[in-house]
Amino acid sequence: MKITLEVNGTAHTLDVEPRRLLADVLRDDLGLTGTHLGCEHGICGACSVLMDGEAVRACLVLAVQCDGSSLRTVEGLAGPDGEPHPLQRAFSAEHALQCGFCTPGFLMVAAGALEADPDLADKPDAVAGVVGSNICRCTGYEPIRRAITRAAPVTSGPE
Known part of the structure; x- marks a missing residue:
């Protein structure tokens, strides 16, 4: 399926399998490896990202569920000049x-x-x-x- 995401202020259009997890798309397709996979059951929270301002477990959310959403990962916390949040x-x-x-x-x-x-x-x-x-x-x-x-x-x- 074709989806469009805004991740850390940058628009991305991707073809993803319908059952592909957001965490895998962030890590493998977009190279945003700050989203860590720990338990892969939504318990530990290491994969937490912001989706439209709300914290979600990226290991539980399908990438297709994020179509049209704005996502923020830990890589997007620092300011544009690299100044830490x-x-x-x-x-x-x-x-x-x-x-x-x-x-x-x-x-x-x-x-x-x-x-x-x-x-x-x-x-x-x-x-x-x-x-x-x-x-x-x-x-x-x-x-x-x-x-x-x-x-x-x-x-x-x-x-």
């Missing part, structure tokens, strides 16, 4: 990554949550919900929570 800077400052495998998924769910609610830092339960949506085996989650809270005041919506 406030979340990326906060994750580094708070040591919210160790092995880094889960980091792209956490960055994307956090970006979506902060864009939807710039006052997220004032809602500890909401931050905990964002952090609890994905799995990390290294950090113990506290640094991730601190990073999201730290980035919230400087993240004012879509860039």
Whole structure:
């Protein structure tokens, strides 16, 4: 099937098999390998991307379901000049990554949550919900929570 996607601000027209997963199209066809595949069952969240501003698990979404959608991957977080997104800077400052495998998924769910609610830092339960949506085996989650809270005041919506 022919589909059209906007990925990180660039339009793409692709021929995809109807049962092909979004994660595979992003990684294999578009070379966006920051979308990590962990569990491939929608549990870990390493493959999280933003689809029309909402976080989705790319391992559960068929590429054909995204036809006409705007997608944002971790590669699309940095500014046009390569300047790291406030979340990326906060994750580094708070040591919210160790092995880094889960980091792209956490960055994307956090970006979506902060864009939807710039006052997220004032809602500890909401931050905990964002952090609890994905799995990390290294950090113990506290640094991730601190990073999201730290980035919230400087993240004012879509860039």
